[in-house]
Amino acid sequence: MPAAKKTAAVKPTEKDEVTVETAELVPDADAELGAAESEAKGERIDVEHNGAVYSLPSPLDYPVDVVFADNDFEAVRIVLGEAQWQRYRATKPTIRDFQLFNDKINLFAGN
Numbered sequence: 001m002p003a004a005k006k007t008a009a010v011k012p013t014e015k016d017e018v019t020v021e022t023a024e025l026v027p028d029a030d031a032e033l034g035a036a037e038s039e040a041k042g043e044r045i046d047v048e049h050n051g052a053v054y055s056l057p058s059p060l061d062y063p064v065d066v067v068f069a070d071n072d073f074e075a076v077r078i079v080l081g082e083a084q085w086q087r088y089r090a091t092k093p094t095i096r097d098f099q100l101f102n103d104k105i106n107l108f109a110g111n
Contacts, residue, residue, distance in 0.1 A: 042058045042060065044056060044057055044058065045058065045108050045109060047101075047105055047108050048104075049088075049100075049101045049104055050091060050097070052091070054084050054087075056079055056080065056105065057079070059109045062079055066078045072098075073098070076098075076101070076102055079105065088101070
């Protein structure tokens with residue numbers, strides 16, 4: 001049996017590096033403060049996405065089933081409620097769009 005070879009870690013060169021551009025949400029102190037205040041008061045939170053406004057309960061008022069959600073799609077569906085989920089689905093969103101929407105929900109909810 002041949003002896004195992006040791007390999008050295010290779011540092012990528014500039015030519016090897018790949019740049020992936022993503023639409024990141026920049027943390028917004030005002031949004032986080034607003035989310036904390038809404039959560040403390042039990043107020044609903046409005047999230048704007050692609051020209052539509054979705055009204056969410058305060059995170060402490062989410063249905064307990066959200067804790068048992070198997071994935072982000074199921075969690076967002078539970079949080080939105082069936083009517084708003086169907087309204088969102090009617091927009092024919094892509095996976096990229098859903099990821100952005102989910103990020104917004106988490107940002108505005110203070111997560």
